[in-house]
Amino acid sequence: MIKLIVLDVDGCLTDGKIIYSNSGDETKAFNVKDGLAIRSWVDLGHHVAIITGRRSQLVERRAKELGVTHLHQGIKEKAAVLEKVCETLSIPLREVAAIGDDLNDYKMLSSVGYAFTPNNGSKHIQKIVKHVCKANGGEGAVREMIEHLFEINDEVEDYLQLWA
Numbered sequence: 026m027i028k029l030i031v032l033d034v035d036g037c038l039t040d041g042k043i044i045y046s047n048s049g050d051e052t053k054a055f056n057v058k059d060g061l062a063i064r065s066w067v068d069l070g071h072h073v074a075i076i077t078g079r080r081s082q083l084v085e086r087r088a089k090e091l092g093v094t095h096l097h098q099g100i101k102e103k104a105a106v107l108e109k110v111c112e113t114l115s116i117p118l119r120e121v122a123a124i125g126d127d128l129n130d131y132k133m134l135s136s137v138g139y140a141f142t143p144n145n146g147s148k149h150i151q152k153i154v155k156h157v158c159k160a161n162g163g164e165g166a167v168r169e170m171i172e173h174l175f176e177i178n179d180e181v182e183d184y185l186q187l188w189a
Contacts, residue, residue, distance in 0.1 A: 026120060026177075026178050027071075027120055027121065027122045027138065027139060027174050027177060027178055028071055028072060028114075028116050028120045028121070029071065029072040029073070029074060029110070029111070029114060029116050029120065029121045029122070030066060030071070030072070030073050030074070030121070030122050030123065030124075030170070030171065030174065031073075031074045031075075031076055031107055031110075031121060031122070031123035031124070031133065031137070032063075032073065032074070032075050032076075032123075032124055032167060033075075033076065033077060033103075033123075033124060033125040033126060033127075033130055034053075034075060034077040034079065034081075034084050035053075035077065035078075035079060035126075035162075036125075036126035036127060036143065036145075036146070036162040036163075037124045037125060037126050037143060037162045037163075037166060037167060038055055038056070038059060038075075038084075038087070038162070038163065038167060039053045039054060039055060039162065039163040040054065040161065040162055040163030040164065041126070041145075041162055041163065042054075043079075051081060051083065052083070053081065053083050053084070054163060055087050055163070056163055056164060056165055056167070056168070058165050058168045059165060059166075059167035059168045060087075060090070060091055061168070062167065062168040062171040062172060063091045063092075063093070063167065063171065064091050064092060065171070065184055065187050065188075066171050066174075067091065067092040067093070068092075068187055069180060069183055069184065069187070072094075072095065072114055072116070073091070073092075073093045073094075073095065074093070074095035074096075074097065074107070074110045075088055075093055075095070075096050075097065075098075076097045076100050076103045076106050076107060076110075076133065077097070077098050077099075077100065078099070078100055078101065078103070078129050079098065079099065080098040080099040081098065084096070084098060085098070095110050095113075097110075101129075102132075103125075103129065103130060103132065103133040104132040104133040104135075104136050107121070107123070107133050107136065107137070108136075118136050118137055118138060119137075119138040120138055121137040121138055121139075122137060122138065122139040122140070122141065122170065122174055123137045123139075123140055123141070124140075124141040124142065124143070124158075124166065124167060124170050125140075125141075125142060125146070125150060126142055126143050126145070126146035126147060126150060126162050127146070127147050127150065128147060128149060128150070130142075130150060131149070131150065131153065134150065134153060134154055135153055139155050139156070139174070139177070140153065140154040140155055140156070141154055141155070141156045141157075141158060141166070141170045141173075142154045142156075142157055142158065142166075143157075143158050143160060143161050143162035143164075143166035144157060144158055144159055144160060144161050144166065145161040145162060146162070156170070156173060158170060172184075
């Protein structure tokens with residue numbers, strides 16, 4: 026059973042675009058369908074960690090909205106941070122699923138029980154994951170991942186009951 030999901034931000038929770046305004050503000054677009062699935066995962070008593078290489082107040086805000094309590098930004102060694110999260114939660118890596126799209130996710134994705142990448146993830150990442158999503162990053166790949174995990178965990182009915 027998968028008990029913890031780990032999410033990359035740019036290219037997974039977003040389409041990977043980073044937009045700056047003339048005043049220096051940064052914007053990101055998050056998919057509401059991904060958010061519903063993440064919130065459902067949390068509501069069913071599972072854990073979520075966001076581990077991302079960049080820092081953004083927007084990511085902090087989105088994590089808070091979704092009930093994500095394990096937020097790690099500005100991380101170069103994602104696998105090492107994941108190991109610490111697993112230690113804290115007493116969850117073995119084989120009970121972890123992660124989604125990442127690029128080479129900075131390689132080591133982390135190689136270490137988990139079930140690895141995903143969006144359809145537009147790096148071809149090198151696509152070779153090492155168990156599941157390449159049909160959706161692109163920022164376009165429902167995280168929702169696809171979570172719904173696949175509900176099937177693996179035999180929790181589809183519980184998921185649907187949240188919204189019945």
